[in-house]
Amino acid sequence: MAMAWLSGNKGRAKVISAVVASGLLAGCTSAAGGDGRRADAPVAGGVAECTKAEAPGDSRDRQTRAMWIATVAGIDWPGDPGHSVARKKSDYRKMLDRAKALGVNAVFVQVRPSADAFYKSPYEPWSRWISGRQGRDPGFDVLDFFVKEAHARDLEFHAWFNPYRVGRGTDRTQLHPDNPARRNPSWVRAYGDGLWYDPGIPQVRELTTKVVMDVVRRYDIDAVHFDDYFYPYPESGDFPDGATYKRYGGGKSKGDWRRGNVDTLVKGLSEQIHRAKPWVRFGISPFGVWRNKRTDPAGSATAALQSYDDIYADTRKWVKEGWVDYVTPQLYWEIGHRTADYRPLVEWWARLVKGTGVELTIGQASYRAGEAGAWRDPAELSRHLTLNERFPEIRGDVYFSAKDLIGDRGGSTSRLRRDHYATAAIPPPVDGGRRPAPAGKVTASADAGGVRVRWHLSPSERATSYAVYRVDGKAERCAPVPTDRLLVTTRGAGIVDPTAAAGKTYTYYVTALDRLHHESAPARGATVTAARG
Numbered sequence: 001m002a003m004a005w006l007s008g009n010k011g012r013a014k015v016i017s018a019v020v021a022s023g024l025l026a027g028c029t030s031a032a033g034g035d036g037r038r039a040d041a042p043v044a045g046g047v048a049e050c051t052k053a054e055a056p057g058d059s060r061d062r063q064t065r066a067m068w069i070a071t072v073a074g075i076d077w078p079g080d081p082g083h084s085v086a087r088k089k090s091d092y093r094k095m096l097d098r099a100k101a102l103g104v105n106a107v108f109v110q111v112r113p114s115a116d117a118f119y120k121s122p123y124e125p126w127s128r129w130i131s132g133r134q135g136r137d138p139g140f141d142v143l144d145f146f147v148k149e150a151h152a153r154d155l156e157f158h159a160w161f162n163p164y165r166v167g168r169g170t171d172r173t174q175l176h177p178d179n180p181a182r183r184n185p186s187w188v189r190a191y192g193d194g195l196w197y198d199p200g201i202p203q204v205r206e207l208t209t210k211v212v213m214d215v216v217r218r219y220d221i222d223a224v225h226f227d228d229y230f231y232p233y234p235e236s237g238d239f240p241d242g243a244t245y246k247r248y249g250g251g252k253s254k255g256d257w258r259r260g261n262v263d264t265l266v267k268g269l270s271e272q273i274h275r276a277k278p279w280v281r282f283g284i285s286p287f288g289v290w291r292n293k294r295t296d297p298a299g300s301a302t303a304a305l306q307s308y309d310d311i312y313a314d315t316r317k318w319v320k321e322g323w324v325d326y327v328t329p330q331l332y333w334e335i336g337h338r339t340a341d342y343r344p345l346v347e348w349w350a351r352l353v354k355g356t357g358v359e360l361t362i363g364q365a366s367y368r369a370g371e372a373g374a375w376r377d378p379a380e381l382s383r384h385l386t387l388n389e390r391f392p393e394i395r396g397d398v399y400f401s402a403k404d405l406i407g408d409r410g411g412s413t414s415r416l417r418r419d420h421y422a423t424a425a426i427p428p429p430v431d432g433g434r435r436p437a438p439a440g441k442v443t444a445s446a447d448a449g450g451v452r453v454r455w456h457l458s459p460s461e462r463a464t465s466y467a468v469y470r471v472d473g474k475a476e477r478c479a480p481v482p483t484d485r486l487l488v489t490t491r492g493a494g495i496v497d498p499t500a501a502a503g504k505t506y507t508y509y510v511t512a513l514d515r516l517h518h519e520s521a522p523a524r525g526a527t528v529t530a531a532r533g
Contacts, residue, residue, distance in 0.1 A: 064396030106156035119143035192235035370410025378411035433516030436460035
């Protein structure tokens with residue numbers, strides 16, 4: 001807004017990287033099917049060979065491990081918008097390959113950075129950050145490319161929208177003539193160093209809703225994602241919406257009215273998204289402090305800016321009302337910070353989501369690694385994850401941003417991998433899905449490249465991907481899978497495991513997954529001895 005492997009288990013430390021690099025066999029993608037199954041899901045016959053084997057449960061090994069890919073100003077991608085289409089595509093693929101090798105299983109990609117689009121929108125112009133000039137066609141459907149490449153690597157794709165930011169700088173002539181913000185100047189306010197839509201104007205909320213729902217209907221995304229920008233952070237005086245408040249305030253205090261405007265957008269979008277595609281989730285990554293305890297007894301033991309009072313985002317209400325499927329508070333402070341200590345904040349958020357059904361992941365500041373103070377120690381982020389383990393409500397972490405995570409800024413990613421990401425991970429299961437039928441006929445054979453594992457695809461239309469587990473030695477062929485031995489997930493019908501040690505025996509198990517991460521029982525395992533060098 002990622003990761004190498006346990007220090008005492010260095011043999012496993014290279015497994016995911018090597019398996020990915022050597023070629024997972026992945027399918028192609030296309031538009032989503034009407035039943036929620038990804039259209040790239042393989043379809044073929046399979047046989048449930050282990051009728052009594054139990055499916056894996058929702059263990060603590062299930063985690064969301066994600067990173068934000070920021071496109072505004074080319075922060076993570078595409079860098080220079082003047083790069084060729086081939087260069088842009090290659091850079092994105094390389095970024096995803098590195099993410100997959102690090103154990104990442106989801107990407108949150110910014111597709112509407114500033115009232116513009118990384119796809120051909122009927123409502124807004126192409127983004128300047130993809131083509132160099134707002135409104136200029138970049139020569140390919142960027143969002144379609146984004147989604148297909150992520151799914152080909154079995155990465156969830158969360159489409160990240162900024163609902164109210166119009167642009168950097170206050171010169172409206174820099175907006176494309178067809179930009180709704182240019183055509184409707186009364187909707188826009190200059191504030192601080194930027195232009196913003198006024199959230200109190202009903203037509204603005206309608207536009208944002210139309211923009212999001214257009215993407216939900218036309219692209220095979222897994223989730224809609226908002227970050228922390230609702231009303232802008234306080235800068236130069238009060239946000240200039242006095243005329244809007246006078247017209248629409250209805251007797252409420254300005255604070256309550258502003259929060260109500262944001263609530264209306266969040267609640268309405270949640271309903272429309274789930275009505276259109278029940279399997280598409282809606283998540284928000286708010287500023288990490290809702291309110292301070294000294295302001296509100298329900299708040300956290302902090303003394304920081306308050307999202308409730310300062311940017312009019314009542315995140316606590318959204319969780320309590322179930323308007324979001326997941327929440328990812330941006331806890332970008334170190335353990336022991338004077339005014340916003342990481343420790344009491346994770347405790348507060350864990351208590352908030354408990355019993356609500358809302359999934360909690362933590363926004364982590366990989367961009368701060370190497371800074372002065374606590375962040376100079378590459379173990380700071382690792383300590384965050386160790387602390388998270390005390391709270392079963394925390395189901396993973398999301399890192400800002402991609403370039404810092406995969407670039408191993410300050411050595412923090414290497415430490416994360418060594419301490420916490422010894423194996424791959426499947427995201428936690430989401431309500432609404434069902435276990436698909438198992439895959440069938442798993443075979444494993446030794447060759448010069450390592451061990452080649454193949455299977456028959458599940459006959460279930462719900463099956464979208466497959467999890468491959470590896471245990472040492474000859475094991476029972478219809479045993480429950482050990483979830484801490486996950487090797488990799490893939491969309492295809494086979495992998496090559498190049499990390500198998502020459503002359504060593506292994507047993508491989510394969511399960512099928514639906515798009516909401518419900519997992520089948522394992523197919524009958526296959527045992528093989530890797531070829532001797």
